[in-house]
Amino acid sequence: MQRLRTIAQWRDYAQRQRDAGRSVGLVPTMGALHAGHTSLFDEAKSRGDVVLVTIFVNPRQFGDPTDLGNYPRTPEVDHRLALQHGVDCLVEPTLEEMWPDYPQSTSTTVTVHGVGDLLEGAGRPGHFDGVASVVAKLFAVSGACRAYFGEKDYQQIAVVRQMVRDLALPVEVVGCPIVRDHDGLALSSRNLLLSEPARDQARALSRALFRVTDSNLYASEMRRVMRALMQDAGVQVAYADVVDPVTLVPARDDQGGEFRALVAGIVDGIRLIDNAPVFVSPRRD
Numbered sequence: 001m002q003r004l005r006t007i008a009q010w011r012d013y014a015q016r017q018r019d020a021g022r023s024v025g026l027v028p029t030m031g032a033l034h035a036g037h038t039s040l041f042d043e044a045k046s047r048g049d050v051v052l053v054t055i056f057v058n059p060r061q062f063g064d065p066t067d068l069g070n071y072p073r074t075p076e077v078d079h080r081l082a083l084q085h086g087v088d089c090l091v092e093p094t095l096e097e098m099w100p101d102y103p104q105s106t107s108t109t110v111t112v113h114g115v116g117d118l119l120e121g122a123g124r125p126g127h128f129d130g131v132a133s134v135v136a137k138l139f140a141v142s143g144a145c146r147a148y149f150g151e152k153d154y155q156q157i158a159v160v161r162q163m164v165r166d167l168a169l170p171v172e173v174v175g176c177p178i179v180r181d182h183d184g185l186a187l188s189s190r191n192l193l194l195s196e197p198a199r200d201q202a203r204a205l206s207r208a209l210f211r212v213t214d215s216n217l218y219a220s221e222m223r224r225v226m227r228a229l230m231q232d233a234g235v236q237v238a239y240a241d242v243v244d245p246v247t248l249v250p251a252r253d254d255q256g257g258e259f260r261a262l263v264a265g266i267v268d269g270i271r272l273i274d275n276a277p278v279f280v281s282p283r284r285d
């Protein structure tokens, strides 16, 4: 496995692969790797030739400096997992390479309105500007590729897809299924920060989603059921919504069909998100 740190080496590596007729599968991460990430490496390996993983904890997508400071970092585990899963190239760019002006604000920002303004975007102002800006840079350096993202960050994928469409970037975005722990909790690097009792409370997010998945409820009933279940478990609910799977616009009660339920909540100071596809029944009265 190659390990690179500079943009010049990384750009050159990706270009050489394409010149040799090999396709590039990019998996952007912030490290603290777990089975959710390695499922992306495996998917990239099975669908393409070369798997290029980036690890960069992007300060521009964290509103709160404490959240950035507390973000888990596990470099030895990351390296081992990348090796075990056949990653060809691990890129760990420095902050100076990625955002040379930091901590001054960077002049260039990519903003995705619409899908980026809702849900996480409303609750964490500037978060998706940070995500879109860094992902645009990862794509600019990597060049033509397939890029793999986990569906746990469902809205992130919608934002990235919109950006790729609007800027005609030569990237195919592939969304991969959420990987869950045995108790239903969606795998997330932030789970490392949960105490045992907090982890128990955190399970309420997936339980809320599973409760409405095949419930035949209409949209606002689903929202009510999910919110109540999370609140009863002591989760501070940020949102519990049922939305169009592409535009993320909230479902109306007279609508039925395939939608996406998304939940977010704060447990012991840690913000967690989860989502699932749901079949919504239209309200009849």
Ligand code: PAF
Residues within 6 Å of the ligand: 028, 029, 030, 056, 058, 061, 131, 134, 135, 153, 156
């Ligand atoms: O999902 C993540 O880990 C990050 O948001 C990403 C896509 C690597 C951008 O920093």
